[in-house]
Amino acid sequence: MECPKNALSYNGTHCACPVGQLLNTTTNSCEVFGTRSEIFTDSGVDLYALSFPETIFSFDSIRNFTQSQAVFLEATLVLLLSWLAFCFFLRFFKLRDGRNLVFNLRWWISRLDVCFATRHWLDDQSTVKKRKTELGGTFSIASWILFIGLFAALLYQIISKRTIEIHNVKAANAPELASFINDMEFNITAVSSMSCSNLRGIGTLVTGDPGFPGFRFDSLSNFVGYSCHNTSAGPTITLKCSNCRLRHDYMYISWLFVDLPDNPATAVGFHFNFTAKDHANKKHTSFVGGTLKNGSVLSDRPVTFRGLGANVLKFSLFPRIYHNFNDLRLIQPLFHEFVPGSHYADDAQLQASLESSTDGLINTTLFVNYLSSYIVEIDNQNIMGPGKNFASSVHYTNWHMFSK
Template sequence: MSCPPSSIVYNTTLCACPPGQVLNFSTNRCTLFQAISDIQTDSGVDYSIGFPATIFDFDSIRKFTQSQAVFLEATLVMLLSWLVFCFFLRFMSPGDGRNAWFKIRWWISRLDISFATRHWLDDQKVVTKRKTELGGTFSIASWILFIGLFAALLYQTISKRSVEVHNIRATNAPDLASFVNDLEFNITTISSMSCSNLRGLDTLVTGNPGFIDERFSPLSGFANYSCHNTSQGPTITLRCSPCKLIQDNLYISWQYVDLSNNPATAVGFQFNLTARNQANKKHVSFVCGTLKNGSSFDDKPVTFRGRDANILKFNLFPRIYRNLHDLRLIQPLFHEFLPGSSLYESSQLHASLENSNDGLINTTLYVNLLSAYIVEINNQNIMGPVSFLADLGGLYCISIGIFFYLLVQFEYRIKKIRNEDSVLRKIRNRRKAQDHWDKEICKVHLGLQYIG
């Protein structure tokens, strides 16, 4: 196969992609690796919802209600729409009580359920029950506000009814021995290499290198390991099941070496570390992400190649979930990426490709067990039935109080409104009397016709 366009030719006949680019075998072209360096972590435990998911599908509700603001905005829109509608009706003439405007205004006055006996009254007069159009408007407005605030309160109660409490305590070897988790490490070297380039994946180093506690042991005694080819490059998989972690530091190293017309070059790394409790396999904690280069390169495209090791540092954080029957789950966390030998100029990469001493990629997986402390996690309910009822009563008082104050101010400042209920009743009574009169006249005419 001929060299891809714009590739680097070295040793007369061999070729490699420029810095930051990886060979696409299907098109025989070098493409720039443009993934965003992103780290995602999940604890494997969801605290927000305590109801059975089969009864309440809260995941679908969250798509439309991301916060209380959605309920408050909907309440405001409905409230303003109702007030504007009622304000518009007040400019419509009731006529003789037979048109549609009068009927709508009359039924709005019948909706006066909250302020029927709380209207403007002259001094030293008996309190009488009055249903006015303004009272009906504000009664429905108060209930719209109350129902909207009640929905927001329910959302808060469901989504934030408890707080997560973390208690950190010192630990010892027996505590750590009780954490029996299944651990899986997947490290993908993004490149055009394959597992044929892999060398040296067989040794586990524990302790602190260079100190008295440093130990070497076969990697097979700690985990099952394998390499498989993917579309993005070779993936190293380490599975430890069951995994009892007592040592603080673990080091696992491997190398990729040059092969004929397949140099040891890489443009980044992808990782995925998961932990699962053997007794409760429902909960899985993980950390995954993509690494392109070190911060010192200002996000420039680079190619990793050379003797200096690329070190991926991870922490294992033991956690006990008291609210889940003392679930013991290790949380993997990404700590740091220390890039090794890397090249970001074409001339540098060309010189390295022609130097046999640079024909490898050293990679080290460094795992640090944070064994000094254990985090105990529990939930404390912050919303009991008494506090919920107190909040509900407060929302009702606020909703009624706001519109009662507006009602009093309108009737105090606009004298015409004080007797508007009697105006509507007079129009309605006059219409009924006219209807009765017309009916009697009709009977008289029919009687006279019968006599005649």
Template structure:
């Protein structure tokens, strides 16, 4: 703030006694305050776009959500880490189940262990080498554990392979060849260049551009042509300053450099000052709006000389150098596109000191901002872009088969080592099958007792006593019951001749039931011996 007749806003100074100007590096906004350019970095916002995607589409892109997968994974390391985590969780779960009690097949832990052993669909042969015996089909808990682990590993590696197929199935190959004149004439592009002089000025400060300079100054190929014959020009006022637009439709690639210059001059009580230049240059093949290459950015003086904020003003030229490079995309129906490249920025007159800027504002010789757009064509060579497939369908199938074999081989090796060094693991399946047979025999015995008691009434069948005498007495009682029943049926049917088929039927039934009871007793005795051994 100034204590005189004129009060200036914050971060501003007075010149010519009655006028206010912002400090170096600041410009006057629409509300009259002095603001600093809010562009990040030393060179501001910087974007270069080739206009062509580096991820070509193929058959999997129409089926799978490729973009979602790519954002979620970002690399194969995430998929491999997830596979390792699943393996660790599975092994921890199987290891925790081994601390549970068998409990005669009644516990949930035993049922889980049994079903894990049923999952042994891969390693369902004898797991250790023995040349003297025939290979025996069997399923074990350890084999089921490693079968599921091999499936987890295979699925993890397969997902990583699919990720590689999706993201890196083909590579982009660039070939450089010398350019002939007919090749360059085939490049017909629409060019548009927009540059905003960030300041408090307007289009009324603008003088030019009117001419187009072609060639190298001082050489015989140098030409001065009217700008309107090649380029459409217009200026538009924005909240950040005047924006100059230069458009050229159906432009061919010339073999010489182009220069376009314009100036911003002082107006009464409105000096010509600027703090930065924001530009955007786009190029697209004529008639094709799908592929657009571009380069854009914000140029500040503190990114080139020192870190002090500066204000552009004075007679020295601010030169923005852009290069156009021809590229032919053979993989996109012979697309021919000019790639704009930002090559250099040569800052002109600028002031970082308040006193020097104040003296410049009070001098008429510094009342302008000179800007020149220098476009050079790198037309000696043409870059031809094409795609080459890294993996075909046969190689993908071969990789899948190799991953499957590797997954099986890894866990088969671990399985052989475990069973070869820990002999107890060889007989786990026998123990689990005997426990399951014991429980099954007990259930069948209970069903038979209920059937006999329901059919012939209560008897002295006692499943708790399995001695030979009790079995014999039980069989005799059964014979007595069957005999009395046959006699009753003979009397009720009117004589012995009509009861002969009935006697034969019940005799056969008795033999079958007794044979089944004998087999059940044998199974129960075997199961009791196994349980007794386990308890010891």
């Protein structure tokens, strides 16, 4: 059997890609996995959120656009240019007998001159003879458009600075935590040339803190639905929970990828996304996602994951109440840490591992810490209204610690 280009051989007849490289089936060669390590987080709650389909518009660009003064300045420019173009093209139409629509429009434009030739208001029945009167109406309205647009941008700046978002942390109780009903989904892809045929050992949920009362093993299917599907990047594990009520502070889910003939258990990184949606209002979605190549330091040093040591992905779930959104209750998933397990940065070490029967697996563990002792309350506070003591020590401390 001929090995792909740049591949290394092991056990005489088998092939695998070197450290940090993936098999490109199109060119039948091993290529470096070039994606950077990075993490993305979205709270899912946006005061200026728009309801355009995600497949057509970029939400991030729309949000950035609508949350700045640029929207007023852009609208002002569009209106100003449209008005000037309208008046310019009217000059090319014939007046004919002075009774058509074009004549009436140009006459009313001349009547709008309040800045230049203003004496025509003294004799409103006289014939329009001077072109500067019509141009005066054009530029008078243009001046008003420019003034109103700039004033709106200034007013927006004043209003936007009057309120800030306050994050307050309070102790939680069981009834409040039970009110958090979210739809949650977790996807993790082992970036590799493997498939779901390599998957083993998934199906058990471990809850509680090891060594303490309440630590137990349960069937994963009793809590979430799970599946595996093949993608171009590798096998993707999907965990879904609809109408979830989380009751455990610590949760562990583990699975293995094992060697198959001519398909060793190796991976060059992990890609994940973790979402939580309000069950009643699907438009609000908290999200964290990213790509990991070599530990939580987001190092881009090429490595290949393989061996007995578990690769642990740690996430924290924050319950949040948005009082400024009709008491929306949304769980915010956050990436906490990636603890890499057995991995290799040297081709010779990887080759030795491929030839060892004890190293023929990738051990992965998802660890979720539900911070059920506290709830983050989010609200808007007016910092310029009468009777507001923004400088109070409690509010200032909360804002300083938890505001974005």
